[in-house]
Amino acid sequence: MTPVALILLIPAIAAALLAAIPGTRLAARVNVLAAGATFLAALALLTGPRPAPGALFLVDDLNIVFIVLNTLVGFTAASFSASYIGHEVAAGRLTPVTLRFYHAMYQVMMFGMNAALLTDNIGLMWVSVELATLSTVLMVGLYRTPEALEAAWKYFILGSVGIALALFGTILVYMAAQPVLGEGTPAMVWSNLLPHAAAFDPGLLNLAFIFLLLGYGTKVGLAPLHAWLPDAHAEGPTPISAVLSGLLLNVALYAVLRFKMLMAANPATLPPGPLMAAMGLASLLFAGLMLYRRRDIKRLFAYSSIEHMGIITFAFGMGGGLANFAGLLHMAMHSLTKSAIFFSVGHVTQARGSQRIADIRGLSVSHPRLAVALALGVLAIAGLPPFGVFLSEFLLVTSTFARAPALALVLAAGLLLAFGALILRLTGILFGDPPPETAPVRASTLPIWLHMGLVLAAGIHLPAEIVAWFQAAARLLG
Amino acid sequence: MATLPIDIAHLLAGGLVLMSFLMIYQDRLSALLDVFTAHAVVLAASVAWQAHLQGDTFHLYLTALIALAFKGAVIPMALARIVRRLGIHREVETVVGTVPTMLAGIGLAALSIVLMMRLTAGADPLAREDLAFALTVVLLGLLMMVTRRNAVSQVVGFMSLENGLILAAAGARGMPLVVEIAVAFSILIAFIVIGVFLFRIRERFDTVDLAALDEVRGDRA
Numbered sequence: 001m002t003p004v005a006l007i008l009l010i011p012a013i014a015a016a017l018l019a020a021i022p023g024t025r026l027a028a029r030v031n032v033l034a035a036g037a038t039f040l041a042a043l044a045l046l047t048g049p050r051p052a053p054g055a056l057f058l059v060d061d062l063n064i065v066f067i068v069l070n071t072l073v074g075f076t077a078a079s080f081s082a083s084y085i086g087h088e089v090a091a092g093r094l095t096p097v098t099l100r101f102y103h104a105m106y107q108v109m110m111f112g113m114n115a116a117l118l119t120d121n122i123g124l125m126w127v128s129v130e131l132a133t134l135s136t137v138l139m140v141g142l143y144r145t146p147e148a149l150e151a152a153w154k155y156f157i158l159g160s161v162g163i164a165l166a167l168f169g170t171i172l173v174y175m176a177a178q179p180v181l182g183e184g185t186p187a188m189v190w191s192n193l194l195p196h197a198a199a200f201d202p203g204l205l206n207l208a209f210i211f212l213l214l215g216y217g218t219k220v221g222l223a224p225l226h227a228w229l230p231d232a233h234a235e236g237p238t239p240i241s242a243v244l245s246g247l248l249l250n251v252a253l254y255a256v257l258r259f260k261m262l263m264a265a266n267p268a269t270l271p272p273g274p275l276m277a278a279m280g281l282a283s284l285l286f287a288g289l290m291l292y293r294r295r296d297i298k299r300l301f302a303y304s305s306i307e308h309m310g311i312i313t314f315a316f317g318m319g320g321g322l323a324n325f326a327g328l329l330h331m332a333m334h335s336l337t338k339s340a341i342f343f344s345v346g347h348v349t350q351a352r353g354s355q356r357i358a359d360i361r362g363l364s365v366s367h368p369r370l371a372v373a374l375a376l377g378v379l380a381i382a383g384l385p386p387f388g389v390f391l392s393e394f395l396l397v398t399s400t401f402a403r404a405p406a407l408a409l410v411l412a413a414g415l416l417l418a419f420g421a422l423i424l425r426l427t428g429i430l431f432g433d434p435p436p437e438t439a440p441v442r443a444s445t446l447p448i449w450l451h452m453g454l455v456l457a458a459g460i461h462l463p464a465e466i467v468a469w470f471q472a473a474a475r476l477l478g
Numbered sequence: 479m480a481t482l483p484i485d486i487a488h489l490l491a492g493g494l495v496l497m498s499f500l501m502i503y504q505d506r507l508s509a510l511l512d513v514f515t516a517h518a519v520v521l522a523a524s525v526a527w528q529a530h531l532q533g534d535t536f537h538l539y540l541t542a543l544i545a546l547a548f549k550g551a552v553i554p555m556a557l558a559r560i561v562r563r564l565g566i567h568r569e570v571e572t573v574v575g576t577v578p579t580m581l582a583g584i585g586l587a588a589l590s591i592v593l594m595m596r597l598t599a600g601a602d603p604l605a606r607e608d609l610a611f612a613l614t615v616v617l618l619g620l621l622m623m624v625t626r627r628n629a630v631s632q633v634v635g636f637m638s639l640e641n642g643l644i645l646a647a648a649g650a651r652g653m654p655l656v657v658e659i660a661v662a663f664s665i666l667i668a669f670i671v672i673g674v675f676l677f678r679i680r681e682r683f684d685t686v687d688l689a690a691l692d693e694v695r696g697d698r699a
Contacts, residue, residue, distance in 0.1 A: 123654065153629070157623065157632060157636070160636055161620060161623065161636075161639070164616065164636075164639050164640065164643060165616075167643050167647075168612075168613070168616060168642075168643055168646060171643070171646045171647050171650050171653070172609075174650050174653055175605060175609070175650045178650065178651055178652065178653075182652075183651055183652025183653075184652050184654055185654045187652075188653075188654060201598070203596075203597035203598055203599065204597065204598055206597065207593070207594075207597050207598075
């Protein structure tokens with residue numbers, strides 16, 4: 001069996017199994033095992049020979065980065081979820097029936113994301129993104145509190161509108177390709193579209209890209225289409241906040257990138273870069289400002305995700321070898337750091353029984369280990385050296401200064417704005433007098449240290465193999 | 479009369495746009511659902527006519543049939559049941575008045591026709607005008623979702639938007655089967671999800687008015 005088949009089959013089979021397993025603890029273990037096996041299959045795909053691009057699957061330097069990252073964080077988030085869920089059951093917030101549903105949906109979501117990353121067919125890509133969206137909608141509404149239902153409803157409506165616009169864009173791409181490539185499947189296969197893109201009708205492609213950028217951009221959480229994101233992060237179970245921020249946003253961005261490559265291959269179209277760079281900068285500035293007024297810890301980090309997706313989109317919008325490299329690196333670092341932060345936040349909110357920042361103060365006194373884990377994560381995401389996020393932001397700012405100094409000033413201002421807000425909130429969380437009623441945290445913090453270790457290692461020394469790998473992907477992006 | 483088949487296609491697609499406009503000014507949920515049923519029937523006719531024009535396209539006939547069965551019958555009936563059970567058949571709460579909404583709708587229709595005609599000068603004439611109509615239906619569906627507060631009418635707005643997408647997909651010659659089935663499927667899934675949500679919302683509140691949900695937003699402490 002090929003690694004590609006395994007990456008898709010394991011989550012699919014696990015989803016069916018998990019829907020049938022009644023025991024909570026066993027289900028959590030199966031979930032971790034399945035996610036771990038999928039990660040191993042992704043590693044096999046990375047090191048082994050790659051299948052030739054076909055009508056269904058495509059594996060190249062670009063999507064392999066996304067797949068490895070996706071399955072890794074999927075695995076660590078499943079391990080975190082196992083300890084998190086145990087506490088939720090003990091606290092009576094979730095019943096075994098909802099948990100069965102939750103675990104099955106977790107694997108459906110992994111299947112949807114992996115399929116979206118692996119497929120070569122732009123129609124199937126759309127279907128997979130929609131599947132991943134629907135499964136996360138259901139998980140966001142898991143607690144069935146009024147807030148969770150509102151968040152899920154808003155996510156569902158905005159996500160559907162986004163996904164509908166993306167489908168319209170996909171149809172337009174097909175219509176642009178159909179006169180050149182003929183009717184039927186060949187005109188929907190991405191690896192087939194790219195070499196012929198120069199012959200497509202530029203007007204149709206332009207329009208298609210606008211729809212695709214707005215549609216998938218909604219899912220990336222780019223301002224002004226981000227309204228669903230903070231609520232969905234805040235009201236769902238914390239493992240889902242971690243995978244939403246760490247993975248689903250990346251998958252949507254990956255879809256945008258594929259279409260950007262198509263646009264770039266046709267010289268007569270609008271350049272897609274400036275559009276993306278503008279949306280990215282707008283998201284960065286907007287989220288930077290919004291960070292100051294957050295009172296809810298999960299909403300705080302959700303806005304920080306909007307900020308970082310803005311930075312990444314800006315990097316890919318600028319294009320060129322260095323900026324693309326910085327964008328890819330930043331994406332990987334953000335996924336690892338942000339999911340680690342959400343793991344810490346999950347333990348913290350369970351210990352304090354509240355998501356309000358005011359209720360979390362004094363963490364360094366009551367939970368020193370957790371406080372260190374959270375502080376390292378926040379310092380890393382704020383862009384302080386020696387973490388990997390600093391490296392990617394530094395590369396991006398310097399490469400932008402060389403090409404567009406005015407934009408680089410705006411970028412740097414946005415980064416500083418967000419930095420200030422995060423540090424301000426962090427001091428509020430760490431110091432002060434803890435409220436008397438706090439529970440000890442017994443859960444394992446291993447996934448957090450693993451992620452932070454990777455981010456730190458990348459910041460100190462990026463191995464030559466990884467540099468070469470990311471450079472190859474950056475070259476593909478043009 | 480070589481242009482007659484194309485004229486009929488345009489007539490049907492234009493009919494869909496007309497139905498979208500009719501939906502915008504309905505002020506009762508039960509009437510809205512009736513118009514939506516008509517919307518789905520016109521869509522099915524339009525897709526079937528496309529199938530006839532393109533020839534040898536079994537999957538388009540199938541798409542038409544799915545549209546007719548699901549959106550012309552099953553879904554409106556289920557929604558009507560929900561509306562009856564909740565006793566909200568008279569309530570369509572709008573955010574913006576009918577007249578400004580209609581004016582905005584006319585503006586959107588003009589925009590999409592101008593945009594499509596200008597951008598797609600090189601494309602197949604049948605496809606491009608269909609596409610202009612489809613874009614209009616999509617935009618009107620969006621407009622309806624934005625201007626309605628009631629969850630049921632937002633759902634109807636979303637489904638009319640999806641109808642526009644199917645019209646566009648049917649107009650694209652030979653678009654592979656995979657996609658159309660997927661579209662139908664996603665609508666089905668979407669509907670199930672929405673149904674679940676409606677009932678879950680019902681469990682917690684006495685109304686499906688989304689304004690009631692806005693009051694419980696978490697971050698406004």
